[in-house]
Amino acid sequence: MCARVAEIMTDDVVAVEQTTTLEAVARQMLGRDIGSVVITADSTPYGIITESDIVSAAYQSGRPLADIPTKRVASHPLVTIEPNRSIRLAIKRMQDERIKKLVVVDGLEIQGIITMQDLIDHYDYLSEKLQTVRDQRQRDPSWPRR
Template identity: 40%
Template sequence: MRVRDVMTTDVLAADAEDSVRAAVGRMLDEGTGSVVVEKDGNPAGILTKVDVLDAGHEYDRPLSEIPVYAAASHPLITVEPSATVRAASARMFDYGVHHLPVADGLDLVGVVTATDLLEAQDDLLAEARGADERREEWEE
């Protein structure tokens, strides 16, 4: 199974100079846990719920006074849509992230989350069982 099969294609973006409060409002309105931060029109980081908590604690200022880029995780760690789900989950584990933007070259085409991977678990298990069955047929 590939990342393109499980990713969300609706990517929420915010300008680097927007306030964290404004970004959080958009995240709540859209029911998403992250927003990609754009600097000069290019993806430059990602703001997640955890980043918001860290920023609120670290800066000890209202979220309306903290720029998104200051609170966001950067540099942006990405994965390609053609990558396997296993490769994406390994990348997420290696970097300790739960939201992984999906980039096709320089174009941001989606986001894959830990929740997306969990929701795909049954399909992944079925795919693995099918591969095992085909392997047994080849060995006969």
């Protein structure tokens, strides 16, 4: 069996409504030591704002963060993945979309987030899991390839 997103995702995700200001988002990021916040529209995942989005918006607009609504800055549409999907698919989606974070959803409900940092932090676990699969295939060539 290959590793699944749910096995290594972070399930403590900060989400705020799209009317929230960038100042409030930055405060959340700094206070919780996180690099992104999910933006919602009527409690439905809408987009994501990262640290670099805030820096870029502040530089480009020249306005105070308190005057900038998150909706104007959020990366949209939100790129997501389901918790039961493989880590391999998550990596491919990140590569294809050229992003570093995927919001994990079940339907429209946020379950977590998986980041490039999660992949690095769990590298040993993922390597061991892959080696177990390889060993199983060597012992039993008819073992299912999922």
